[in-house]
Amino acid sequence: MKHTHVSVPTEFVEAKGIRFAYRRFGQDSGVPLLFMQHFRGGMDHWDPMVTDGFAADRPVILFDNAGVAGSSGETPDTVDAMAAHAADFVRALGLSQIDLLGFSIGGYVAQMVTLHYPTLVRRLLLAGTGPRGSEPSRDPKYAEYAGSTDPTTGESGLEAFLYLFFRPSGTSQAAGKRFWERRHLRKEDVDPLSSPQTMAAQRAAIAEWRDARGERESELKSIQQPTLVVNGNHDIMVPTINSYVLSQNIPRAQLIIYPDSGHGSLFQFPELFVAHGRMFLDGST
Amino acid sequence: MKHTHVSVPTEFVEAKGIRFAYRRFGQDSGVPLLFMQHFRGGMDHWDPMVTDGFAADRPVILFDNAGVAGSSGETPDTVDAMAAHAADFVRALGLSQIDLLGFSIGGYVAQMVTLHYPTLVRRLLLAGTGPRGSEPSRDPKYAEYAGSTDPTTGESGLEAFLYLFFRPSGTSQAAGKRFWERRHLRKEDVDPLSSPQTMAAQRAAIAEWRDARGERESELKSIQQPTLVVNGNHDIMVPTINSYVLSQNIPRAQLIIYPDSGHGSLFQFPELFVAHGRMFLDGST
DSSP, X not given: OOOOTTTOOOEEEEETTEEEEEEEEEOSSSOOEEEEOOTTXXXXXXXXXXXXXXXTTXXXXXXXXXXXXXXXXXXXXXXXXXXXXXXXXXXXXXXXXEEXXXXXXXXXXXXXHHHHSGGGEEEEEEESOOOTTOOOOOOTTHHHHHTOOOTTTSSOOHHHHHHHHSOSSHHHHHHHHHHHHHHTOOOSSOOOOOOHHHHHHHHHHHHHHTSOOSSTTHHHHTOOSOEEEEEETTOTTTTTHHHHHHHHHSTTEXXXXXXXXXXXXXXXXXXXXXXXXXXXXXXXX | OOOOTTTOOOEEEEETTEEEEEEEEEOSSSXXXXXXXXXXXXXXXXXXXXXXXXXXXXXXXXXXXXXXXXXXXXXXXXXHHHHHHHHXXXXXXXXXXXXXXXXXXXXXXXXXXXXXXXXXXXXXXXXXXXXXXXXXXXXXXXXXXXXXOOTTTSSXXXXXXXXXXXXXXXXXXXXXXXXXXXXXXXXXXXXXXXXXXXXXXHHHHHHHHTSOOSXXXXXXXXXXXXXXXXXXXXXXXXXXXXXXXXXXXXXXXXXXEETTOOTTHHHHSHHHHHHHHHHHHXXXX
16 A cells, blocks of 8 residues: 555654654655745645645655754754755755755745755745745734744644635635645654744744845846746735746746635645646646 | 638628627537737637647637728727627627637737626636736837738738747747747638738727726726736736736736746647646636
C-alpha cells in the first residue's frame, strides 16, 4: 500500500550536524517536489489534498528546515542561511534535482535556493510570497494575529488563521474551516511545535528580507527556471501585488491569481491548484 | 464530418437591420463560446488552435460585429453600442445564454455585454484587455504600428503584428510566426477586410473607453459572472497591469499571466490557454 500524507512515517537524515525530519511519499520515480513551509509551520501544516494531489504523479517530500518543529539545530535568522540548510538537506537525500514549492517565507527560501544552487532546482512554484524588498503587509491586525498563540494547543488559533489566510466572505471562511479539518486528519507521528527560537529567528529573517539588496528586481531576473507564481487576489500577509512583481521580473514566470481568496489560496482551491501545478510541472512553458 | 475553423462555412443572421456574418462549429450541445475580436479583426484573425481547441468540448461561434468585415451596417463609435449590437446578434441566433471570450477591444465589448445584459452571459474570458479608464499604452511605436497597413494585403502587416502582439525574444517571435501561418490556413470563404469606417469608429470607441465613468472600478465590481482574465506578462498594447486591475476588482475573477509574451499570449500558448480556459469554463470557481 502506498503511503499518504496522513500515513507516511517521519524519517530523519543528518547533514552538517542537523538531523532533518522529513516525509517522502507518492510515486517512486520522477523529479521529487519539495515543499517549503510558512512561518512557524512544519510538515503537518500542509493540506493533504495538495500533497496527496501532487503525490499521485511524482515523489513528494515534506521537511522541517533546521531548528523547525521536528528537526534539530537552531533556526538561522537569514533567508540565505535557511536556503543553505535546505540545500544540505536535499544533497543528504542523494538528490541531484528537485522541483520546489515555497509558501510565504518558504517562498523566500525557495527563491534563494534557486539563485544560490541553480543546478538543484528544475522548476519553481511560489505561493503567497514576494521578492526581496517586498511590499509589507498594511493590515492593522496582521502583527497581533501572526504572533498570537492558542493557549491550549500552543499553535496559531483557528480565528487568527482564518483571518490571516482567508477572506472575510462566507465562501472563503468555509473553505478555511474545511482546510483546518483536513490539516488535523493526521493524528499520529505528528511534528512537535516550533520553538520560540524558531519564531524569533524567522521573524528576524522576514524583517531582513524586506530590505532590498541593490536593485529590487535584479535577483529575480537571474532566476532561469520556469516558475509558477500563485496567490489569492487579496493576500493581507504578503500583499498580492508582490506576486505580480515576481511574475513581471522572473523571466520565465507564469502567474495565477485566484478569486475571493488570500494568503492560503492553495488551501482554498486545492484541486484547482494541483491541476494548475501539475500542468506547469509537466509542461514546456 | 464535423466542421473546423478552416472548413466551416460563413452564415448570416439578421437583427435590427444588420446582417451579421458568423461561423458556428464544434459540439452541437452545451453553452456556446462566443468570440469577440480585436481592433480591425474579423473571424479570420482567430487562431485555429484556439477555436478548434475549445470546439472539441462545446459549440464555438465566431462573428463580425456590426459594420466589421463581413457584417453589414456601420460600426458604432462607442463600446456600449457595440455591446448592444452583440446582444442583438446573440438573441437573433435564439440563444439564451453564452460564454464570452473578448480579446482587446473585444474584451471591452464583452465587459459591457456582461454588465448590460447579465442574464445572457454565463462565464466571461477576457484576454489582453483592461477596464474602462485603462492605463494607456506608453510604447513609442504603438500608434504608428497599430494604424499601419500592408499595401499588398490591406491588412496589418507581419512586422507590425509581431511587434505589437509578441515579445522581442526569439521564442516569442517564432511563436508569432507560427500563429501567422495558422491564421492564414483558411483560404476560401474568407472575410472581406474591415473598412476605414470600422477602423475610425473603433478608434473613437477605444478613446472614449479611456475615460473613466465615475470611480474606475465601480463597473467591474458589478460583474457577478465567474471571470478568467489572461494576458502576456509584457503587453505593450493594453499594458498588463490592466489585467491585474481587472482581477483585483471583478469579484469572481481569476488571473493568468503568461511568461515572455505580450498582447497575443493566447496565440503564443494556444494549447495551454485552451487547457486553462476549459478548466475555467467547466469548473466551479
